[in-house]
Amino acid sequence: MARRSDHSREQIKEMALQATEKILIEQGLAGLSTRKVAAAIGYTAGSLYLVFENLEDLLLHVNVRTLEKLFQTLQGSANDCPEVQTCLRNMALAYITFAKDHPNLWSAIFERQWQNEMPDWYNDKIAHLFQLVEDKFQQLLPEARTDKVAQAVRAYWCGVHGVCMLGLTGKLDAISDHSTEELSNTLIDNFLFGLTSKKESRDD
Amino acid sequence: MARRSDHSREQIKEMALQATEKILIEQGLAGLSTRKVAAAIGYTAGSLYLVFENLEDLLLHVNVRTLEKLFQTLQGSANDCPEVQTCLRNMALAYITFAKDHPNLWSAIFERQWQNEMPDWYNDKIAHLFQLVEDKFQQLLPEARTDKVAQAVRAYWCGVHGVCMLGLTGKLDAISDHSTEELSNTLIDNFLFGLTSKKESRDD
DNA sequence: ACATTAAATTAAACATCGTTTAATTTGTCA
DNA sequence: TGACAAATTAAACGATGTTTAATTTAATGT
Structure with missing residues (x-):
C-alpha cells in the first residue's frame, strides 16, 4: 500500500466533513459543490469519491x-x-x-x-x-x-x-x-x- | 413587429406553464430544466427568457x-x-x-x-x-x-x-x-x- | 539499491445545467 | 422590393456531479 499524502482515509473523511459543514454554514446548500469541498481540503473532486459514495452521501453524514x-x-x-x-x-x-x-x-x-x-x-x-x-x-x-x-x-x-x-x-x-x-x-x-x-x- | 411562429407571447407563456407543470408532475423538481420545457413546446431554452425572468420565475408561476x-x-x-x-x-x-x-x-x-x-x-x-x-x-x-x-x-x-x-x-x-x-x-x-x-x- | 507493483491522486472528459450573446430567420411597412 | 425590427435560435460560457484513464507516490521483493 502506498499513499502520497500523509492523510489516512479517515482523516480525509473528517476533513471533508468539516469543510462541507463550513461551506454549508457560510453559503448554504446552494453554494455547496464537490469541487469547493475538495479545494478546501487541498484535494480534487475525484478524491471525495474514494471516501464517500457521492455528494448526497457526504451531505447525509454532515x-x-x-x-x-x-x-x-x-x-x-x-x-x-x-x-x-x-x-x-x-x-x-x-x-x-x-x-x-x-x-x-x-x-x-x-x-x-x-x-x-x-x-x-x-x-x-x-x-x-x-x-x-x-x-x-x-x-x-x-x-x-x-x-x-x-x-x-x-x-x-x-x-x-x-x-x-x-x-x-x-x-x-x-x-x-x-x-x-x-x-x-x-x-x-x-x-x-x-x-x-x-x-x-x-x-x- | 414581426413574429415567426403564430404564437403570441401570452400563448407561449401558457404553453410553457403547462409543459412545466407536466414535467414537474412526472419527473419532480429534480427532473425539471429549461431545455426540457422548451423542447416540450417546440422552442429553445433562450426563448423562455423572453417570457419569464428565469427558471425561478417560471416555477413561481406554476x-x-x-x-x-x-x-x-x-x-x-x-x-x-x-x-x-x-x-x-x-x-x-x-x-x-x-x-x-x-x-x-x-x-x-x-x-x-x-x-x-x-x-x-x-x-x-x-x-x-x-x-x-x-x-x-x-x-x-x-x-x-x-x-x-x-x-x-x-x-x-x-x-x-x-x-x-x-x-x-x-x-x-x-x-x-x-x-x-x-x-x-x-x-x-x-x-x-x-x-x-x-x-x-x-x-x- | 533498484525494479516491481499496487494504491492514491489527479487531470481530463462527459453529459448536463441556467443564462447570456451574437447571429439568423421572419414578418411587416415604407 | 428593400429596409428595418422583432422573434428565434445556435452557440458560447461557466458551472455542476460523476466517471475514466493517466499519473504520481510509496512500500515491497529481490
Whole structure:
C-alpha cells in the first residue's frame, strides 16, 4: 500500500466533513459543490469519491452530525424543568432556537429531495431524537396505551417542525409578525391541554 | 413587429406553464430544466427568457397555480359541515389529500430555496389561503381579540403543514406507520379543544 | 539499491445545467 | 422590393456531479 499524502482515509473523511459543514454554514446548500469541498481540503473532486459514495452521501453524514448536535441541545433543555409540560415547551423552544442559530445546517436536512431512502444509521439518529420526546409524553400520560403516546409524540413533533419550517423560511411573515416562539407556545400549550384533559375520549 | 411562429407571447407563456407543470408532475423538481420545457413546446431554452425572468420565475408561476387549485380544494371542504371544528378537521384532511394527490406539485412549493423574496402577487395568494382558515377561527372564537385569532390560525396552519411535510417525505414512517390523517386529527382535535376550553387564559 | 507493483491522486472528459450573446430567420411597412 | 425590427435560435460560457484513464507516490521483493 502506498499513499502520497500523509492523510489516512479517515482523516480525509473528517476533513471533508468539516469543510462541507463550513461551506454549508457560510453559503448554504446552494453554494455547496464537490469541487469547493475538495479545494478546501487541498484535494480534487475525484478524491471525495474514494471516501464517500457521492455528494448526497457526504451531505447525509454532515446532516447526521447536525442531528447529533440537535440531540444534545434538546437533551439539555429537557432536564431541569419542574413539570413535564414545561419540558415539552422548552424542548420546542430549544428546537426553534437551534434552527435559528444554525439556519443553513438545519435546512440542509430538509431542503433536499433525496434520491435513495435514508440508511439505517440515519433513521436511528432520528429515532433517538423522537425518544427524547417520547419519554416526556410517557411521563405525561402514564396510563395511556403505547400507540396513543406514539401518536402524541408525532403530532407534537409535526407541530413544532411546522412552526419552525414556516417560521424560518419566512412563509408566515408575509401575513403577520408574531414571533415564532409565541406561536410554538400557543400550539404546544393548547395541544397538551387538550391531550391531558380528555384522556379517555375515543374518536377513531 | 414581426413574429415567426403564430404564437403570441401570452400563448407561449401558457404553453410553457403547462409543459412545466407536466414535467414537474412526472419527473419532480429534480427532473425539471429549461431545455426540457422548451423542447416540450417546440422552442429553445433562450426563448423562455423572453417570457419569464428565469427558471425561478417560471416555477413561481406554476406554484401559484398549484396554490389556486389548493384554494379551490380547501374552499370545497370548508362548506357543508355542521360544526366549525368539523370544517377545520376537513380542511386539514383536504390539505393532506391534496398533497398526496399532487406530491410533486406540492413539494415544488417548498423544496426549493428561493433566491429572491416572494413577489406580492404570490404572497397575496397565500394570504388568500390563510383567510379561508381565519374565517373559521373567527367563527370559532367570536369574542377573541384579532391577534389571538391570527395566532391560532398560524398555529393550526403550521401544525397541518408539519404533518403533511413529515408525513409525505417519509420522515415519520421510519418510526411508526400511523396514518397521516389520524395524526392530523389528533393534532387538530386536541389543539382546538385546548383553544376553546380556556379562552380566557393568559400566559404570555 | 533498484525494479516491481499496487494504491492514491489527479487531470481530463462527459453529459448536463441556467443564462447570456451574437447571429439568423421572419414578418411587416415604407 | 428593400429596409428595418422583432422573434428565434445556435452557440458560447461557466458551472455542476460523476466517471475514466493517466499519473504520481510509496512500500515491497529481490
